[in-house]
Amino acid sequence: MFRVPKDTKMTPELLANYIEKHKLLVNERLQKLQDAYENEYEIFDKVKHPAKQVFKPDNRISVNHAKFIVDTFNGFFIGIPMKITVKEDAKNAEAISEFVEMIDRSNNLDNKNREIAKMSDITGSSNEIYFTDENGEIGIMQLSRLESFFIYDESIRTRPLFFIRYYMDAENVERGSWSDKNIVQNFVNDGSYKWDGEAEVHQFEDVPATEYPENTERRGLFESELTAINEYNKALSEKANDVDYFADAYLKILGPHVEKDDTTHMRENRVINFEGDEGSMPVVDFLTKPSADATQENLLERLKADIFQTSMVPDINDKNFGTVSGIALKYRLLSMSNMAKVKQGLFKEALARRYRLIFGHPTVPKGIDKEDWKLLDFHFTENYPANVADETDIARNLEGMVSKDTQLKVLSIVEDVQGEIAKMDDERKEAEKENVIDRLMFGKDTVDEQ
Numbered sequence: 001m002f003r004v005p006k007d008t009k010m011t012p013e014l015l016a017n018y019i020e021k022h023k024l025l026v027n028e029r030l031q032k033l034q035d036a037y038e039n040e041y042e043i044f045d046k047v048k049h050p051a052k053q054v055f056k057p058d059n060r061i062s063v064n065h066a067k068f069i070v071d072t073f074n075g076f077f078i079g080i081p082m083k084i085t086v087k088e089d090a091k092n093a094e095a096i097s098e099f100v101e102m103i104d105r106s107n108n109l110d111n112k113n114r115e116i117a118k119m120s121d122i123t124g125s126s127n128e129i130y131f132t133d134e135n136g137e138i139g140i141m142q143l144s145r146l147e148s149f150f151i152y153d154e155s156i157r158t159r160p161l162f163f164i165r166y167y168m169d170a171e172n173v174e175r176g177s178w179s180d181k182n183i184v185q186n187f188v189n190d191g192s193y194k195w196d197g198e199a200e201v202h203q204f205e206d207v208p209a210t211e212y213p214e215n216t217e218r219r220g221l222f223e224s225e226l227t228a229i230n231e232y233n234k235a236l237s238e239k240a241n242d243v244d245y246f247a248d249a250y251l252k253i254l255g256p257h258v259e260k261d262d263t264t265h266m267r268e269n270r271v272i273n274f275e276g277d278e279g280s281m282p283v284v285d286f287l288t289k290p291s292a293d294a295t296q297e298n299l300l301e302r303l304k305a306d307i308f309q310t311s312m313v314p315d316i317n318d319k320n321f322g323t324v325s326g327i328a329l330k331y332r333l334l335s336m337s338n339m340a341k342v343k344q345g346l347f348k349e350a351l352a353r354r355y356r357l358i359f360g361h362p363t364v365p366k367g368i369d370k371e372d373w374k375l376l377d378f379h380f381t382e383n384y385p386a387n388v389a390d391e392t393d394i395a396r397n398l399e400g401m402v403s404k405d406t407q408l409k410v411l412s413i414v415e416d417v418q419g420e421i422a423k424m425d426d427e428r429k430e431a432e433k434e435n436v437i438d439r440l441m442f443g444k445d446t447v448d449e450q
Contacts, residue, residue, distance in 0.1 A: 033122050126212050128140060150162070164177075359371070
């Protein structure tokens with residue numbers, strides 16, 4: 001985290017200093033994590049792994065464990081979209097719910113939430129920026145940690161003071177913007193950093209951005225396993241080289257003189273024929289180096305097991321993984337579930353900041369107070385293999401013991417709990433209305449018989 005005294009003022013010199021620090025962090029650490037997810041591993045780097053001599057095989061193979069770990073965990077964490085509910089005792093719950101739904105729908109937040117969570121898995125955190133678009137509506141956009149960062153104050157609460165994003169434009173000129181709690185200011189680097197145009201008031205009540213950390217250390221999901229992944233790719237590539245070596249081994253002939261045309265014929269037709277007595281038969285075989293197949297296989301298996309074990313994300317493609325269910329399956333996923341719960345807490349804290357900033361914007365509809373964000377609850381459902389029948393039994397057994405809201409949260413097939421409760425109320429009212437009509441038309445006994 002970059003931290004400065006709370007009364008620090010942004011200047012071009014301060015901006016240049018912290019962008020330089022951020023670029024150093026990107027080059028030394030973050031870019032390697034992004035490259036790994038995109039299958040750009042060290043094995044493909046001709047500097048760290050120089051090309052072999054032309055007569056030697058030089059295979060370069062990677063198994064993208066980083067992407068598998070990230071996509072598996074992200075699907076478990078937020079594969080089922082997060083649900084937002086309004087506290088039942090809120091006087092304006094319906095208006096708040098409609099406003100939140102409008103914000104989510106206009107910004108496609110289900111997809112953005114998944115992308116934010118994925119970027120946090122890769123580089124340890126990700127960012128989100130808020131703005132007012134050309135239609136006067138609130139816009140939300142996710143940003144990679146590789147192109148944006150916060151500067152916090154030195155207080156115990158580490159409040160954000162500035163948010164900076166930068167990029168290269170179509171003409172390869174570095175541009176960007178910084179924001180504090182009042183303004184947003186564009187800048188350009190044409191040899192030195194300078195402001196580009198006048199600053200604008202952004203109308204949010206604080207720095208219009210939010211950080212979503214993966215964990216308190218801001219470490220990527222597979223960062224500790226990256227060295228093991230690189231070693232796995234190296235061992236696998238050398239194994240492929242050995243296969244090529246044995247397929248193209250040198251032919252050794254002791255005894256007779258063999259002309260160049262004869263060796264060409266042998267290589268192309270794979271036929272060797274020498275005449276002579278048994279005692280004077282020539283020696284013909286292939287030069288081979290000792291095989292390390294067993295050692296290589298043991299190393300690959302050990303590295304693979306360690307990669308998944310230390311990342312705490314199980315290999316769900318393992319042939320033995322799908323043979324368990326129920327509580328046994330949950331125990332196998334327990335370490336990933338524990339990790340997901342830590343991330344849920346940090347994610348909820350970031351979401352609270354998101355909606356605090358949005359509810360404080362002047363474009364919020366009348367009837368909604370800027371403090372109404374406190375009435376929102378965020379619900380995550382870990383993406384276990386669903387057994388709807390079991391969930392239905394559990395929900396049925398909760399009847400009368402908990403609120404209808406809590407009862408419906410058990411069902412993974414219910415995406416919008418508040419909406420489902422509203423539909424149930426509408427159906428109940430409609431049924432009561434039809435019942436009254438039946439009583440007036442047919443009498444109570446007829447209704448009872450029906």
